[in-house]
Amino acid sequence: MTTFADISTDESAATAPAVAYPTPLLRIEAVTKTFGGFVAVDGLSLDIQAGEFFALLGPSGCGKTTLLRMLAGFETPDSGRILLDGTDIAAVLPHQRPVNMMFQSYALFPHLNVRDNISFGLKNAGLTRLGIDSRVAEMLDLVKLNDLQTRRPHQLSGGQKQRVALARALARRPQLLLLDEPLAALDKKLREETQTELIALQRRLGTTFVIVTHDQDEAMKMADRIGVMSHGRLEQVATPRQLYEAPETRWVAGFVGDVNLIEGEVTLQDGYRLTVATAGAGTLIAAEPRQPLAGSAICLAIRPEKIRLARRGPAVERGHTGAMNSVEGTVSEVGYLGGLSVYRIKLDHGGTLRAALANTARLDVDAYSVGQHVVAWFAPDDCVVLPR
Numbered sequence: 001m002t003t004f005a006d007i008s009t010d011e012s013a014a015t016a017p018a019v020a021y022p023t024p025l026l027r028i029e030a031v032t033k034t035f036g037g038f039v040a041v042d043g044l045s046l047d048i049q050a051g052e053f054f055a056l057l058g059p060s061g062c063g064k065t066t067l068l069r070m071l072a073g074f075e076t077p078d079s080g081r082i083l084l085d086g087t088d089i090a091a092v093l094p095h096q097r098p099v100n101m102m103f104q105s106y107a108l109f110p111h112l113n114v115r116d117n118i119s120f121g122l123k124n125a126g127l128t129r130l131g132i133d134s135r136v137a138e139m140l141d142l143v144k145l146n147d148l149q150t151r152r153p154h155q156l157s158g159g160q161k162q163r164v165a166l167a168r169a170l171a172r173r174p175q176l177l178l179l180d181e182p183l184a185a186l187d188k189k190l191r192e193e194t195q196t197e198l199i200a201l202q203r204r205l206g207t208t209f210v211i212v213t214h215d216q217d218e219a220m221k222m223a224d225r226i227g228v229m230s231h232g233r234l235e236q237v238a239t240p241r242q243l244y245e246a247p248e249t250r251w252v253a254g255f256v257g258d259v260n261l262i263e264g265e266v267t268l269q270d271g272y273r274l275t276v277a278t279a280g281a282g283t284l285i286a287a288e289p290r291q292p293l294a295g296s297a298i299c300l301a302i303r304p305e306k307i308r309l310a311r312r313g314p315a316v317e318r319g320h321t322g323a324m325n326s327v328e329g330t331v332s333e334v335g336y337l338g339g340l341s342v343y344r345i346k347l348d349h350g351g352t353l354r355a356a357l358a359n360t361a362r363l364d365v366d367a368y369s370v371g372q373h374v375v376a377w378f379a380p381d382d383c384v385v386l387p388r
């Protein structure tokens with residue numbers, strides 16, 4: 001079993017790029033951008049390594065597009081610096097940066113066919129006619145649009161337009177490709193297929209991708225690392241697994257995935273083992289290797305799938321003196337989602353818990369029903385301790 005402590009140590013190497021890569025491809029240093037007094041990007045710093053697939057994840061209006069536009073050169077930061085390969089690019093015009101941006105709206109030229117849309121930016125990139133022809137052929141191959149090269153945008157489906165925009169953005173072989181919600185206009189199935197294709201494409205080309213999305217599943221599936229943004233700031237930058245299993249703030253825990261948040265006070269700390277008095281769920285034990293916390297007000301975050309249910313609780317070590325936390329309650333709601341069922345448990349102590357259980361058998365022999373009294377149990381390792 002992987003424990004919380006294993007996760008922290010295993011992946012810490014992935015978030016300590018200073019050791020592995022001395023110069024990041026992109027360095028954003030304390031960048032701020034305001035619009036008439038409104039702070040859209042607020043002193044944001046971030047390093048992105050060459051070859052990384054990085055996702056900026058955050059709710060609408062948190063400043064994702066503004067940040068990308070500054071990287072592309074369409075907006076100028078009020079303060080801070082943007083370095084590409086160690087060089088400040090403030091004075092470099094957008095079309096001279098080795099950076100290309102694929103817009104959320106695709107921004108295709110309606111009067112140009114697929115081929116001319118793709119070759120548009122190549123004409124003033126100093127390529128010969130032959131050079132342009134071979135680059136366009138390569139791009140058409142890459143996005144599988146060979147058969148449609150003479151069509152105009154209005155004769156294409158949403159997925160096909162997305163590919164043209166992608167081919168156009170990649171045609172000049174940028175070092176850094178910025179993609180602003182590139183899949184938002186596609187339906188669910190096509191979006192999932194395109195995610196897989198984008199991952200494969202990025203691996204094949206080795207180009208650094210920075211993708212903006214408000215869809216956490218998309219960010220988790222595609223990215224090597226994710227930066228979670230809120231109100232113009234980065235809340236946490238981490239691998240998808242770290243973000244989900246070891247969120248650093250309550251906000252991140254709640255934004256990325258479903259979570260139970262239980263407030264409490266630390267009453268005892270014995271090494272990694274914290275005893276936490278909670279109002280809604282009684283006394284719980286958490287394993288917490290990070291901060292000394294005795295006496296402090298904290299919040300425990302427990303993912304619903306980490307909670308198990310039983311009619312009578314684990315056979316040994318019931319209660320909080322043993323290795324497991326166990327709390328009793330009554331099922332108040334059952335959500336059947338096919339692969340999973342989500343149970344809401346009204347605890348005898350007064351709080352509520354959500355538990356997600358895989359439906360591993362066709363017959364509902366293991367299911368619980370509303371009104372049933374159950375024991376919910378979970379390991380101390382599965383409780384993330386967060387500041388309140």
Ligand SMILES: Nc1ncnc2c1ncn2[C@@H]1O[C@H](COP(=O)(O)OP(=O)(O)O)[C@@H](O)[C@H]1O
Pocket residue numbers: 035038040058059060061062063064065066067
């Ligand atoms: N040109 C602009 N003028 C004024 N306000 C802007 C401008 N561009 C963006 N904003 C504001 O800045 C905030 C961040 O916008 P944006 O970067 O587009 O967010 P996101 O892409 O995360 O949805 C929003 O509140 C938006 O209204």
Ligand SMILES: [Mg+2]
Pocket residue numbers: 064065066180
């Ligand atoms: Mg946006």
